[in-house]
Amino acid sequence: MLKITKHIVYDEYHNPVAIQIPIQEFEYLEEIIENHGLARLMEEAADEEKLSVNEAKDYYQSLKQHVES
Numbered sequence: 001m002l003k004i005t006k007h008i009v010y011d012e013y014h015n016p017v018a019i020q021i022p023i024q025e026f027e028y029l030e031e032i033i034e035n036h037g038l039a040r041l042m043e044e045a046a047d048e049e050k051l052s053v054n055e056a057k058d059y060y061q062s063l064k065q066h067v068e069s
Contacts, residue, residue, distance in 0.1 A: 002028075002029075004021055004025055004029075005021060005022055005025060006019045006020065006021050007019070007020040007021075
């Protein structure tokens with residue numbers, strides 16, 4: 001299991017209000033979460049209809065035109 005170095009931040013009443021972790025550990029956690037989300041999206045899309053290369057190009061071109069307008 002991943003060991004996370006955490007530092008608890010307390011308010012003036014000694015109530016915990018935040019956790020600080022080293023940036024390197026945060027970036028690693030962020031990558032894990034992003035990869036998990038991508039894997040879920042890929043699983044959801046696995047059953048969807050596949051586009052041909054030309055259909056995909058047309059679709060992405062239409063998205064680009066929509067954004068630019």
